[in-house]
Amino acid sequence: MAFTFQINNQVKFNHDQRLLEKATQYKPIIHYHDVVPQSIVELVKDSTKLEGWGTTFIKKASELPNLKLKRDQRVILDFGDHYVGKFSIDLNSAGSPMDSPLFIKFKFAEMPAELKHQSDDYDGWLSKSWIQEEYIHLDVLPTHLELPRRYSFRYVEISIIDTSPKWQAVLTNPILISETSVNSKDVMLPNIKDTELQNIYQVGLKTLEDCMQDVFEDGPKRDRRLWIGDLRLQALADYATFKDVDLVKRCLYLFGAMTAEDGRVPANVFTKPRNLPDDTFLLDYSLFFISILDDFEKFHLDREVLHDLYPIAKKQMNVALNKIDQNGHLVIDDDYPVFIDWSNDFDKDTAGQAVLIYTLRQFIDLAKIMGDQEIDQYSQQLQLLISYSQTVLYDPAQGLFISGPQKEVNIASQVWMVLAHVMDDANNNEVMTNAVAQLFPITGIATPYMYHHVTQALFEAGLSNEAVKLMKQYWGKMISLGADTFWEAFEPDNPNYSPYGSPILNSYCHAWSCTPVYLIQKYLIGEG
Amino acid sequence: MAFTFQINNQVKFNHDQRLLEKATQYKPIIHYHDVVPQSIVELVKDSTKLEGWGTTFIKKASELPNLKLKRDQRVILDFGDHYVGKFSIDLNSAGSPMDSPLFIKFKFAEMPAELKHQSDDYDGWLSKSWIQEEYIHLDVLPTHLELPRRYSFRYVEISIIDTSPKWQAVLTNPILISETSVNSKDVMLPNIKDTELQNIYQVGLKTLEDCMQDVFEDGPKRDRRLWIGDLRLQALADYATFKDVDLVKRCLYLFGAMTAEDGRVPANVFTKPRNLPDDTFLLDYSLFFISILDDFEKFHLDREVLHDLYPIAKKQMNVALNKIDQNGHLVIDDDYPVFIDWSNDFDKDTAGQAVLIYTLRQFIDLAKIMGDQEIDQYSQQLQLLISYSQTVLYDPAQGLFISGPQKEVNIASQVWMVLAHVMDDANNNEVMTNAVAQLFPITGIATPYMYHHVTQALFEAGLSNEAVKLMKQYWGKMISLGADTFWEAFEPDNPNYSPYGSPILNSYCHAWSCTPVYLIQKYLIGEG
The missing domain is CATH 1.50.10.10 (Glycosyltransferase)
Structure with missing residues (x-):
């Protein structure tokens, strides 16, 4: 509440x-478990789902490293179920040498509908600080990025705000490290x-x-x-x-x-x-x-x-x-x-x-x-x-x-x-x-x-x-x-x-x- | 270039x-020196300055801890000269217990005119990743925040994107840790x-x-x-x-x-x-x-x-x-x-x-x-x-x-x-x-x-x-x-x-x- x-x-x-x-x-x-995403998905209109938004399969998550991502491109990873935990990923550059920082945004969502809403449009009384997104600059690639905060999510949308015209971002090894003090597998x-x-x-x-x-x-x-x-x-x-x-x-x-x-x-x-x-x-x-x-x-x-x-x-x-x-x-x-x-x-x-x-x-x-x-x-x-x-x-x-x-x-x-x-x-x-x-x-x-x-x-x-x-x-x-x-x-x-x-x-x-x-x-x- | x-x-x-x-x-x-801000300033129209924007003195920087900052409030710290280096600050909450994360933005500027421009309005070919700003969520206060990246700046604008209606953010001990491999004081x-x-x-x-x-x-x-x-x-x-x-x-x-x-x-x-x-x-x-x-x-x-x-x-x-x-x-x-x-x-x-x-x-x-x-x-x-x-x-x-x-x-x-x-x-x-x-x-x-x-x-x-x-x-x-x-x-x-x-x-x-x-x-x- x-x-x-x-x-x-x-x-x-x-x-x-x-x-x-x-x-x-x-x-x-607290028990920690590594969870890997199942797939790369895209939002689709689906009148049977919350706010009319569902997801559709695009690629296997294993194909993520093959994408070379430029300004304004994004991927949505689907971990297949709801989890609570931290997120880590490896990032590298492709193309010419990396002549600018990488500016990248991560948005974590429990439901697909959340990904259709922009935080800037929210002006309610409840703190905007709860919106599960991070803006990160990385000066040097390759790097292993471990976001320090805990999120509650099934989906993570990764948006490339900018590389430079000379290079692209490459993402590998996304991992959700789930956290809970119990395990539903122990329940009869x-x-x-x-x-x-x-x-x-x-x-x-x-x-x-x-x-x-x-x-x-x-x-x-x-x-x-x-x-x-x-x-x-x-x-x-x-x-x-x-x-x-x-x-x-x-x-x-x-x-x-x-x-x-x-x-x-x-x-x-x-x-x-x-x-x-x-x-x-x-x-x-x-x-x-x-x-x-x-x-x-x-x-x-x-x-x-x-x-x-x-x-x-x-x-x-x-x-x-x-x-x-x-x-x-x-x-x-x-x-x-x-x-x-x-x-x-x-x-x-x-x-x-x-x-x-x-x-x-x-x-x-x-x-x-x-x-x-x-x-x-x-x-x-x-x-x-x-x-x-x-x-x-x-x-x-x-x-x-x-x-x-x-x-x-x-x-x-x-x-x-x-x-x-x-x-x-x-x-x-x-x-x-x-x-x-x-x-x-x-x-x-x-x-x-x-x-x-x-x-x-x-x-x-x-x-x-x-x-x-x-x-x-x-x-x-x-x-x-x-x-x-x-x-x-x-x-x-x-x-x-x-x-x-x-x-x-x-x-x-x-x-x-x-x-x-x-x-x-x-x-x-x-x-x- | x-x-x-x-x-x-x-x-x-x-x-x-x-x-x-x-x-x-x-x-x-590399030589490091701690630099403290001289004052809290505000932007003022000044037709003699770049893009028509200068600054005016508001308070001594030592009064910063007395401010209790809420959603959409901001302060501009002026370090008195241009420096290259990292930035650290202590953050705490005032009021009721902190019932939401703090969402805070830091924008570093070499010139006052930069603070009048929003990054969202920029759509040039040069990478947006160069814009010197960071969006940070802090789940727990008090904390000592050391931003890991190096910036080039005289001014830092600190904007409270949100606390909650129940508490305010308090900022103390802002420090610029300057970096250079030489020292102009050594020059005759x-x-x-x-x-x-x-x-x-x-x-x-x-x-x-x-x-x-x-x-x-x-x-x-x-x-x-x-x-x-x-x-x-x-x-x-x-x-x-x-x-x-x-x-x-x-x-x-x-x-x-x-x-x-x-x-x-x-x-x-x-x-x-x-x-x-x-x-x-x-x-x-x-x-x-x-x-x-x-x-x-x-x-x-x-x-x-x-x-x-x-x-x-x-x-x-x-x-x-x-x-x-x-x-x-x-x-x-x-x-x-x-x-x-x-x-x-x-x-x-x-x-x-x-x-x-x-x-x-x-x-x-x-x-x-x-x-x-x-x-x-x-x-x-x-x-x-x-x-x-x-x-x-x-x-x-x-x-x-x-x-x-x-x-x-x-x-x-x-x-x-x-x-x-x-x-x-x-x-x-x-x-x-x-x-x-x-x-x-x-x-x-x-x-x-x-x-x-x-x-x-x-x-x-x-x-x-x-x-x-x-x-x-x-x-x-x-x-x-x-x-x-x-x-x-x-x-x-x-x-x-x-x-x-x-x-x-x-x-x-x-x-x-x-x-x-x-x-x-x-x-x-x-x-x-």
Whole structure:
């Protein structure tokens, strides 16, 4: 995720060295593999693909050294799949002696559509610095060029800005050195008969793999950072696949070690140049610290982690419970908003209330293991929150939840109330049936993050067929548009939508979209 | 120089290892000095400066770290004088944590006018790769950035292409690490009373200093290479100032070691990534190998160099003499043209003939020292060439030399015939007096290279006042337009002229323009 924008740079933070040392102790080993391109391709119009651009085979990549490239000539190398890593290549000159430097541009792309957009045309608020391209002068050839930065890409477009009229550039030995802390080949693939779901699983697995680096990154292209909302979903997906508990521990410790002075967990943290919390705070994200800890303990009971981090979890809950009124209504303020989804075009009150209930249930589970003496108070608060939700937020006439002063009926409210199991199973089924009837097809939602929760709510409400249908319509549609990994943003009605105004800023491998591996494992195969 | 364009990449070359080893033996030590900027400046319109752009003081450079720079902001640092070298700077972020890479551009300029031109607007034939700018992404701050390439500049414009809305870039400790193989502080400055000439001398000295690197470069911005035409003038200027004989020896050996299989010396050679001759051949440049060797021996008699290189010098002369007809007329063909000047809008026949006479005189001087048995044949050829020049090319009615089938009267013919002393002193004086009367102000000539020969011809013809006047009008005018070093190209009537269509491709520190130090020393102070 990246869309949220806050500046609170006056906030002071704790830096718990003991917890930071544990975070460091669980730093993963990064695995590197050399990948060679499969082919030289060219862009072609293809109305079935994202933004109408696909690729067509031109030559085998092995023919690259035979090309003698002059001013304004370019080649696109296709590595055949999405990878995260560095790039190196050997360059030489042909013709007369090299009487000028070589000026060369490298542009790295996850999707062909990115190669149709020029960075100069982008003027959105998101930093242009994320555009994956480099301009390089080389005074002397031959040389071996190793670009120092890491990119997220399948394609690299190499453009010769200039040689001189007397010589040409020759490119050999392009190599992508892939980086990840896991290996999808180590995962025992589940037996999925439905080939569409099988493909969705595979692409989800690659998405998760490419986001598992030094931390769980939200997106390896952008922002390459540990966000708590992405982490929660990544951890669930990881338990269903790689089962790498250390990386989850590392990330939990990072958040636990760097709370604000008032105790709140920040929405994201940086690890370079040093461990550093961001000054962005989201109420639901802070609460998800509890959720991640509980999911972790349920997958892999670890008393040390629990003892270290339970106080942090409890603090998040206490901060949130301070915001409920006497009726059991969570009153959300602008300084500590809930995220729920990128869209701010719907009322988030009821969804926020449900997230609090959802995480309070998980907190009580943790409190039980911890033998927390105050557990009854939390149970009482839970009942109060549920009771308010059932009596005030649920509208029996519509069979749906309402939200905010305008009594808005939106998809997020239904989904989160169902996930929080505020009503019984029969009622949940009714709510989601009504939601499908009245709120489908979903509009105005562009994040796989929200679609994940919708799909899971359908499963939880016993509407498996609808859940599978939505998974195919949403994640399956990305694949048919050309996805090798799942995207940060996708709106099926408007497949070319970019929250940033240009696909060159989009992240086409994004952690919060990898969850079909979790959903398929949990609801279609069994919790194995 | 750079304007000449030939492709002869089928030509095979000799590589005389013994001579190349001697060239390596005389490799200079490069001296490095840290230079800090004097001020932060801004461009201002100033009709008295090149292209109408000067600079104005904004802040002391020491205030740079106080600036917090955002998207599209920029600063121009002024180092106070022209230098050749590398650039380093420390970068940090201010504000919220750095949630995106820094994308930053550095543009290095010798003259303020360069900063007004965008590289994207340039579409000339000369390689865009010469434009001195770099685009850099930095993923993590703080960092110490050392740009690996060498630039030629006084100004560096630092543009923040993007940070993010959450943080700003902070720049500290900008350093220019200057490079040259000499030091103008080691030169005992002559006592010049005329302050205008004093300034011209100083700027010429800086020009020469900045071009004296691993070889005598033509221009440190572009093409950074050893050209024989520039070398001849640089060596003369060096004898008048730094008196660095080793660098001249190195360059003579480089040319002597890498002749074409037919024996011709190429017009220029490369030394990186290895010693390599260019495939450009110019008859006058090949002959100047003789001239450089003779000038060197006259400054510093060195039997070893002479013995090593005399055969190469003799070969150049023999190739040229093979091209004279029975009447003593040098017949120049298109495959092996004379350079004389960039302009191809005048007939070069007579100037070429004069260069042959000029260098044949020097060759005979060398042949005498060597005791060459064939010396009489060369003396006979010299008489034949002179006789043809006096009787056919000199037009007594006009008191000027004519050139080519159209009997064209141009400045180059007069100048070179005077330099070659084809006529006696009285006649030379008459020719140059007529030239001043009829051909001044000079038009269509944009090179200090040609202006040098005009000025020297005026001195040789006894017209010192005219010579000094021209020096002030030409080199002095560059200074008044803002030159810190003298330029590759300058046409006084059209001061904004660029042979490449844009000042960003111009070389504003160019070896062949440094010669006032030589002319002032030789003709105004005495050959001391």
